Amino acid sequence: MIRARTDAQNALIGFTEEAISSAIQKDRENFRKSTVINEIQKIGNFWPQFAKNLVYSLINSFVFTLFTIAVIFFLLSFMNNFSLTEMIKVLIQES
Secondary structure, three states, X not given: OHHHHHHHHHHHHHHHHHHHHHHHHHHHHHHHXXXXXXXXXXXXXXXXXXXXXXXXXXXXXXXXXXXXXXXXXXXXXXXXXXXXXXXXXXXXXXX
């Protein structure tokens, strides 16, 4: 009876230790997959994203500037009855 009790206690202790280590292992895996770790890993991706967004911004600014210049030329030529080529010739001669 004492031996059976000791065997049962040892089995229960072994099972408990195994369950605890399994739970700790699962918690560690969940922490590794957590948002904190993901955000820390995203920091390493900052510079490539920054460079890409900077290039897009520069291209966007350049295209918008060209579009604005074209609209201004169109409005000036419409208001003054100039053709675009005449306006360009005048600008070249003045500079």
